[in-house]
Structures are given as structure tokens and as C-alpha cells.
Amino acid sequence: MSTVIEVRHLYCGWGSRTILEDVNFSVARGEVVTILGGSGCGKSTLLKHLIGLYPPRSGSIQVVGNELVGSDSKGREAILRKIGVMYQSGALFGSMSILDNITLPLTSFSQLDTKAIDTLARLKLRLVGLEEFADFYPNELSGGMQKRAAIARAMALDPQILFLDEPSAGLDPITSAELDRLIRRLAETQGVTMMVVTHELASIAAIADRAIMLDKSIKGILAIDTPAALAQSSDERVASFFNAQRPARAAV
Amino acid sequence: MAELRLEPVDAGYQLIGDLTLAAIAPVWLASRQINWQSQLVDLSQVGHCDGAGAAFLFELGQSGAQLRNLNAETQRLLTALDPQQALLLSPQKSRNKPITQIGHLTRSAVRDFAAQITFIGEAASALAQVIVRPQRLRWREFLRQCELTGANALPIISLISLLLGIILAFQSAIPMRQFGAEMFVANLLGLSLVRELGPLITAIVLAGRSGAAFAAEIGTMKVNEEINALVTFGYQPMHFLVLPRLLAGVCMLPLLAIWSQAIGMLGGALVMQGFGIPLATFWSQLSSQVDAGDFFGGMLKAAAFGLVVASVGCFRGLGTGTGASAVGAATTRAVVNILVLLVITDGILAVVYYHLGW
Structure with a gap:
């Protein structure tokens, strides 16, 4: 198994505020890794640094063998061709149909002709179960469908790594369980490495090979392990996150 | 691995190389020239395959080709695409006949007109309520809008007004000097600015400045469901959003017109100083020509323009559809x-003023 993401001594922050200190981890090809932790611990911040939206204070991020930190526009482009990102709200282009949302990157970044692009885009929609909604506009779809369409768009250029920012945010438990199954199926059939930001315990158990747990107080990684091992962790903070059984009725 | 190739062999064709998005374009294009019905395609020499490669194999399979010797990775990708199931294509868009299109356009225009009438009615009723009970107006919001649109x-x-005055005076002074009548430029300037150009130029500037801002602000609120939030609290958008802007437009445009x-x-x-006409002469010519009737006619016109700018801006904002592009369209x-x-x-008021003898 080769390594596709390698993060070494990463420091991130905004202005005078440091959010993550000395983060180190690596992700192997084909793995599904979730980034989890309570609100404000830097999950989304870490993701946005991994996809190169924000420059880190210092450290190194290797994506598929290319160094992201300090890379020129050409090196950055080489990395961007190998990753796909699904943003939290879907971020589909509202003025285009679902199909056009997927064909857009293909027309710009592949040499295929219109017919092949059309076939390719429709098959991506088939993978996420939205084939019959190709001509719908994003605002005509439900929240769960928009998320699935956004995953199809993120996979348009056959990325090696897919980053998903809170795929189940704002979805009901049944829809989010469906989405989890889809993510797992895509990871297994398409051989894509996935990094998923989430704080849903059910999702982590359903999709993750390993989980990276961040913590606000130490501004970094509290633990990295399989979900089952984390649930048995001797660290009280990790265990309490994983065993956060909600009482039937919240105590007042 | 080497570049992807498609080669004819005894029993059909053989694919050699990596089936990836970056490599597949030429082969995919070339494959269109071949009749694939019952052709055997040997894939034993295929290395890596990605989603695009699987889509290509899907198309070959759909055209009747028999795929042989797929490696495990390729087989898994292809199976995920459900290769027996034909692609669902979009229905052909039926283009309407011109007469149908005219019908559709007319219907939407009539509906739009009806919506405008409704809006005017609602605005008038809200205004009447505020006149009866002035405390129902959000005074602070009204003053804020006065600052934004007016000050x-x-x-x-x-x-713009300074340049307009300079240009107007200069352009008319040159031909009028030929008749020795450059003194009357003051009359011309005064009359046209007070009766017509002052209010009109101000209104056009405010259309771009405030009308667009109203439409974009209210439109974004609509898209973000803020309008729905107002309604569920029991506020009427007409009272909460439209009236303060409407009144600010009606009050501020005449004031700005005076300034202009x-x-x-x-x-x-x-x-005119440059043409040798002293300020005092300019002023006496001006006051001999322009009377209070001209001034108040201009002010009435400016107030009407203010009503148009603010109400249409708000109306279009409230009619925004969904999505980012809808805000642009509304603006x-x-x-x-x-x-x-x-x-x-302007045309209607000109006719009215003519018949009133103003």
C-alpha cells in the first residue's frame, strides 16, 4: 500500500490565533479516513489546508507524491487534477443542470469529445443513483440528492483522493445512512482514497477504516486509530466522544 | 506503461495500455469509426483503469462488443456502472413554434403586469395604514434608508450635475453667441434643469445606485429565506422592508433634485463667466425665467420618480427566484x-402639466 497523503509538522492558524500545532499523519491508497472532533477543533481548517485553499504557517503536505506547501501554480495544478472536493453545502452551480455541473470540468480538463463527456457524466450520475435527474437544476433536488450530485461532480475527473466536508450535515438519519453506504461503495468499487470530515458517530462506524481525532485543547491530533480501537481507548476524552450515548431525554 | 493503443487482431481488437482519463481521448474518438457488433475485445494487456476507462468500456459493451480478459480492477469498475443497463438520455427538447412562444411571452407579461398592480395596491394600503398610525413605520430603518439613498x-x-451644467451651458452658448444671445443661456439652463434635467438625472443615478441595491438586498434576503423568517414572525415584508425604502425614495429624490x-x-x-456674463446678470436672467410653478412642478416630478425607483427596486427584489443567478436577474x-x-x-407628467398650463 502506497502513501497518498503525508502531513508532517503542520501548523495552521488565522491571524494571531493558532488552530493546529504540529500535526503529523499519513493516509494510504484506498483508505477511508475520517477527521472528527468537537465543534471548533479545526476539522474544516485541516481539510482546507489539505486541498490547498489556505497556506499553512509551516510544515509539509505531500499529496500523491507532490509537495503542496510552497508549490508554484503548475505544481498546485498537478495536485488539483488528482483530488476532488465535496463542499459542505454541495456548492453545485445553481445556474446549471446537474449534468452540466459534471460536464463542466470534463470539457475544460479532458480531450474527450462532447458525446464521450456526456456518457461519462451520465455514468457518474448512475454511480450515485441520480441518472434520471440529469436535467434537473440543483434547487429542484432534495438536500440528500444535492450531496450525491456534489459527490458525482467531485469525481468527474476520476480523482485519486476525494475530500468530503461534512457529507451528512443537515440530513436526516436515513438519508445520511444512505449517503454513508454510497461513500463506502464508491471507496470500494472505485478505489478512491477518501478523507471525510464528520462528527456523526454512526457515519464514522459505517465508513471509516481509520479516524483522526482532533482536540481543541491540545490544538492537534488526540488519537489516530480504527473506530473500534478508538471506542475502547483508555484516553477519557476519546472514549467519551465515542461512547456519547444520548439519554432518551436530555437532562435539563 | 506505454500510451494506450487499440489494435486489430485475428478475432477482433486488442486494447494495450492504461485506460485513464488522460490517455483515453484518441482511442475513444477512433472507436466511433468501428462497428462493434459481436466484435471480441481483448483486455489482457490493459494495466490501470479509472472511471473514464470504465465508461469507455461501458460504451463498447453497449455497442455490442464482447469484452474479454478484464483484470479484477477493471471488472469491478465496470460492474459498478451496471453495464447491461442502457444510458438514460435526456428527452429531446421540443422547440416551441414562434406563435406559441409569443403566447407564452404574452401570458408571462400579463401575469407580471397583474403582479405589479397587486404590489401597487398592497403598497398603497400599507401606506394608508402608516398614515393612520405613524408608529407602525419603522422610523429608524426609514432614517437609515434616507441616509443610504439620500446623503x-x-x-x-x-x-454629474456640475458637469451637466457646464456642458449644457457651453454647448448652448456657442450657437447662441452667433445671434448675440448668450445672455439667454441662463434662461435655458434654469428652465431645463428645474423642470426636467435635475429630477431626471437624479432619478437615473438613483436607479443605478439605490434601485439596484434594493433589488439585490431584498432578493438575497429572499434567496436566504430571510423573507420567510420575517413572515413567520408575523411581519409583513411590505411594512418591514418596502415602506421604509419607498418613503425614503419619495422624500430623498426631490431633495437630491434641488441639490442637483x-x-x-x-x-x-x-x-458664462468665461463668456463675459457676470454672476449678477446670470442670476437676474434666471429669476426672471424660472418661477415657483416650474420649481414645484419639478419637485412633484422628482417625488414621482422617487416612487418609481424605490417601488420597482423592491418589487423586483421580492419577486426573486432561487439561486445566485436569480439575484442578478432581479437586479x-x-x-x-x-x-x-x-x-x-416623465411623458405622462409633461402632458398633464401642459393641460394644467404649468
Whole structure:
């Protein structure tokens, strides 16, 4: 198994505020890794640094063998061709149909002709179960469908790594369980490495090979392990996150 | 691995190389020339395959080709695509006949007109309620809108009016000097600025500045469901959003028009100094020509323009659809409608003033 993401001594922050200190981890090809932790611990911040939206204070991020930190526009482009990102709200282009949302990157970044692009885009929609909604506009779809369409768009250029920012945010438990199954199926059939930001315990158990747990107080990684091992962790903070059984009725 | 190739062999074709998005384009294009019905395709020499490669194999399979010797990775990708199931294509878009299109356009225009009438009615009823009970108006919001549409527009109105006065005076002074009549430039300038150009220029500037801002702000609120939030609290958007803007438009546009007239005349007076006409002469010519009737006619016109700018801006904002592009569309429609309605209002008022003998 080769390594596709390698993060070494990463420091991130905004202005005078440091959010993550000395983060180190690596992700192997084909793995599904979730980034989890309570609100404000830097999950989304870490993701946005991994996809190169924000420059880190210092450290190194290797994506598929290319160094992201300090890379020129050409090196950055080489990395961007190998990753796909699904943003939290879907971020589909509202003025285009679902199909056009997927064909857009293909027309710009592949040499295929219109017919092949059309076939390719429709098959991506088939993978996420939205084939019959190709001509719908994003605002005509439900929240769960928009998320699935956004995953199809993120996979348009056959990325090696897919980053998903809170795929189940704002979805009901049944829809989010469906989405989890889809993510797992895509990871297994398409051989894509996935990094998923989430704080849903059910999702982590359903999709993750390993989980990276961040913590606000130490501004970094509290633990990295399989979900089952984390649930048995001797660290009280990790265990309490994983065993956060909600009482039937919240105590007042 | 080497470049992807498609080669004919005894029993059919053989694919050699990596089936990836980057490599597949030429082969995919070439494959269109081949009749694939019952052709055997040997894939034993295929290395890596990605989603695009699987899509290509899917198309070959759909055209009747028999795929042989797929490696495990390729087989897994292809199976995920459900290769027996044909692609679902979009229905052909039926283009309407011109007469049908005209019908659709007419219907939407009539509906739009009906919505405008409804809006005017609602605005009038809300206004009547506020006149009876002034405490129902959000006074703080009204004052804030007065600042935004009125006070903050002063610099741009000043600049445009000054230049307008200078240009108008200069352009008319040259031909009038041929008749020795450059003294009467003051009369011309005063009359046209007070009766017509002051209110009109101010209204056009406000259409771009405030009309568009109203439409974009209310439109974004609509898209973000803020309007729905207001309604569920029991606020009427008409009272909460439209009235303060409407009243601010009606109050501020006449004031800005006065400012515009004054600055325009100042610009004209400066030019006339250059033509040897002193300020005092300019002023006496001006006051002999322009009377209170002209001034109040202009003010009434400015108030009407203010009503047009603010109401159309708010109306288009409230009619915004969903999505980011809808806000742009609403803003465009607002500005275009305001400009058209300004000219129409101006024409109607000109006829009315003529018959009243103003």
C-alpha cells in the first residue's frame, strides 16, 4: 500500500490565533479516513489546508507524491487534477443542470469529445443513483440528492483522493445512512482514497477504516486509530466522544 | 506503461495500455469509426483503469462488443456502472413554434403586469395604514434608508450635475453667441434643469445606485429565506422592508433634485463667466425665467420618480427566484424597468402639466 497523503509538522492558524500545532499523519491508497472532533477543533481548517485553499504557517503536505506547501501554480495544478472536493453545502452551480455541473470540468480538463463527456457524466450520475435527474437544476433536488450530485461532480475527473466536508450535515438519519453506504461503495468499487470530515458517530462506524481525532485543547491530533480501537481507548476524552450515548431525554 | 493503443487482431481488437482519463481521448474518438457488433475485445494487456476507462468500456459493451480478459480492477469498475443497463438520455427538447412562444411571452407579461398592480395596491394600503398610525413605520430603518439613498448619493449627484451644467451651458452658448444671445443661456439652463434635467438625472443615478441595491438586498434576503423568517414572525415584508425604502425614495429624490439643480446652475454660471456674463446678470436672467410653478412642478416630478425607483427596486427584489443567478436577474430587471418607467412617467407628467398650463 502506497502513501497518498503525508502531513508532517503542520501548523495552521488565522491571524494571531493558532488552530493546529504540529500535526503529523499519513493516509494510504484506498483508505477511508475520517477527521472528527468537537465543534471548533479545526476539522474544516485541516481539510482546507489539505486541498490547498489556505497556506499553512509551516510544515509539509505531500499529496500523491507532490509537495503542496510552497508549490508554484503548475505544481498546485498537478495536485488539483488528482483530488476532488465535496463542499459542505454541495456548492453545485445553481445556474446549471446537474449534468452540466459534471460536464463542466470534463470539457475544460479532458480531450474527450462532447458525446464521450456526456456518457461519462451520465455514468457518474448512475454511480450515485441520480441518472434520471440529469436535467434537473440543483434547487429542484432534495438536500440528500444535492450531496450525491456534489459527490458525482467531485469525481468527474476520476480523482485519486476525494475530500468530503461534512457529507451528512443537515440530513436526516436515513438519508445520511444512505449517503454513508454510497461513500463506502464508491471507496470500494472505485478505489478512491477518501478523507471525510464528520462528527456523526454512526457515519464514522459505517465508513471509516481509520479516524483522526482532533482536540481543541491540545490544538492537534488526540488519537489516530480504527473506530473500534478508538471506542475502547483508555484516553477519557476519546472514549467519551465515542461512547456519547444520548439519554432518551436530555437532562435539563 | 506505454500510451494506450487499440489494435486489430485475428478475432477482433486488442486494447494495450492504461485506460485513464488522460490517455483515453484518441482511442475513444477512433472507436466511433468501428462497428462493434459481436466484435471480441481483448483486455489482457490493459494495466490501470479509472472511471473514464470504465465508461469507455461501458460504451463498447453497449455497442455490442464482447469484452474479454478484464483484470479484477477493471471488472469491478465496470460492474459498478451496471453495464447491461442502457444510458438514460435526456428527452429531446421540443422547440416551441414562434406563435406559441409569443403566447407564452404574452401570458408571462400579463401575469407580471397583474403582479405589479397587486404590489401597487398592497403598497398603497400599507401606506394608508402608516398614515393612520405613524408608529407602525419603522422610523429608524426609514432614517437609515434616507441616509443610504439620500446623503450618501450627494457626491456622485454633485459631480454629474456640475458637469451637466457646464456642458449644457457651453454647448448652448456657442450657437447662441452667433445671434448675440448668450445672455439667454441662463434662461435655458434654469428652465431645463428645474423642470426636467435635475429630477431626471437624479432619478437615473438613483436607479443605478439605490434601485439596484434594493433589488439585490431584498432578493438575497429572499434567496436566504430571510423573507420567510420575517413572515413567520408575523411581519409583513411590505411594512418591514418596502415602506421604509419607498418613503425614503419619495422624500430623498426631490431633495437630491434641488441639490442637483443648484449645482448644475453653478456649473452653468461658471461657464458664462468665461463668456463675459457676470454672476449678477446670470442670476437676474434666471429669476426672471424660472418661477415657483416650474420649481414645484419639478419637485412633484422628482417625488414621482422617487416612487418609481424605490417601488420597482423592491418589487423586483421580492419577486426573486432561487439561486445566485436569480439575484442578478432581479437586479437587471429592476434597473431596466425603472429606466423605462421613468421615461413613461416623465411623458405622462409633461402632458398633464401642459393641460394644467404649468
